[in-house]
Amino acid sequence: MPVQRSDALPIRNASDVVAVRQLVRTRAQEAGFNLVDQTRIVTAASELARNTLDYGGGGRATVQVLTETGRTGLRMLFEDEGPGIPDIELALRDGYTTGHGLGLGLGGARRLMNDLRIESQPGKGTRVDTVRWR
Amino acid sequence: MPPSQTSALAGVLQKDRAGVLQAWMQDQQAGSAARPDLMPASEVQDQASQLLDLLAAAVGSGEGRDGSSWQALRQFLASISTSRAAQGFSPVETAAFVLSVKQPLFTKLQQRAADPGQLPAELWAMTTLIDDLALQTTAVTLEARDRMIARQQEEMLELSTPVVKLWDGILALPMIGTLDSARTQVVMESLLQRIVQTGAEVAIIDITGVPTVDTLVAQHLIKTVTAARLMGADCIISGIRPQIAATIVHLGVDLTNVDTKATLADAFRLALRRTGHALGKSNGSERA
Amino acid sequence: MDRIPILKMGRFLLVTIQVDMHDRLALALQDDLTARITETGARGVLIDISALEMVDSFIGRMIANIASMARILDAETVVTGMQPAVAITLVELGLDLPGVRTALTVERGMRLLRSVLRAAGELEEPSDADDEGSDAGPAE
Known part of the structure; x- marks a missing residue:
């Protein structure tokens, strides 16, 4: 998949989460997503960036615009070196949370995107890779 | 070569x-x-x-x-x-x-x-x-x-799904033909958009002309009703055929929190009442 | 840290969220609002979010919390102006804010608050005297 554009941002505090949302909004607009899709992607970005901050102890976000056989996609990567997720299936379930949230973050983000993959190693960190196609 | x-x-x-x-x-x-x-x-x-x-x-x-x-x-x-x-x-x-x-x-x-x-x-x-x-x-x-x-x-999508204004504050979306998930989604988004544009308090989704409904379409309908409520508008679904009612129950889709009416006329009457309009007969040719 | 201003209008509190809120700002608003309800004895809270381009689960929960806390403190909450794209996304996210009253515009929201309070016998204004200009002055 050819990457048209790629930007990375650190996630160290709550203001960085806002910065990630704004970057994702700009890229989704440039990639030609309609308003509802932009909102879905930005909301998913917000959930995932907050997870990286709250559970991963901070990390970074990479936002890419992809093209593949005539279609355009927006890819987001969230990486941290935190404690990791022991049971990914459980973490994706609605209502499951180890923190103070509603437990809608991961499962909700998966519903808002087309594809969401999680790689996690306990003690080493977590990497969430997600795409939405136009 | x-x-x-x-x-x-x-x-x-x-x-x-x-x-x-x-x-x-x-x-x-x-x-x-x-x-x-x-x-x-x-x-x-x-x-x-x-x-x-x-x-x-x-x-x-x-x-x-x-x-x-x-x-x-x-x-x-x-x-x-x-x-x-x-x-x-x-x-x-x-x-x-x-x-x-x-x-x-x-x-x-x-x-x-x-x-x-x-x-x-x-x-x-x-x-x-x-x-x-x-x-x-x-x-x-x-x-x-x-x-x-x-x-x-x-x-075709634009042609087949016009959002019409029935009365001050009341919109109707008469849906005709088979609904697939993609079409339902586009139509619902445009309905919500029109609610904001017109400031309509009630929107009627009439599915008299829809032969069948599957789980995904039923979920889109419920999603739209919920989204409209979040925006501050009410949705009424009218014209549900007996087969569709059976399908909905069979699929386990929960419509208890959604207003449903048998006909568009019934839905319109409810909508008028909700928006504070009185409806009655007069002896002349006037309409309420 | 900056805060979101809360206006007092008669027996109601009025908040317009116009910035992309970070989580601490949202929490601060929740605390400020509940404090102001007790302080002023307000009977209604109106939160206008027409300028918000996104509501995620955190902000959604903050709104639901405000409504629940306000109810305990004997005040009604109405959320106005949610954009269609935001509403669709919120539903897909799995959040439908049960128990939160909503209205399309600030004007309708005010009317809704008044009618709710009138129905509860809490407001003795004559009906329909409430559509005149709504200058939201600062606290009296």
């Missing part, structure tokens, strides 16, 4: 251009692909002549297939595919036009063969090249058709 195999072809295109063109045109007129009703012979000859020039330039350039001479050839093929399609040629006829150059090239390659042992390889190289060019004309035609279908689908 290695240049050695197309060098014979390059030679033929350079030295026998006039002969090839003449034989090609004769074959054209004799063959079934000729359509004098769509294009005069002079124009066909024009296209053939340009195609030979570009082919000769590309084969003779020694460039790879990404080279500029090959790109010029591909662009020309795309342009005649498009113009021929507009003139009424079928994709088969356009491909046949390109393929019919094989026979004259075959004959000339045979006549000029310096080494009979090389001939099969030279012929094979020529054949695959021309096949490739013919396939490109088909690909261009298909792409144009796909675009046309996509555009018509969009237009």
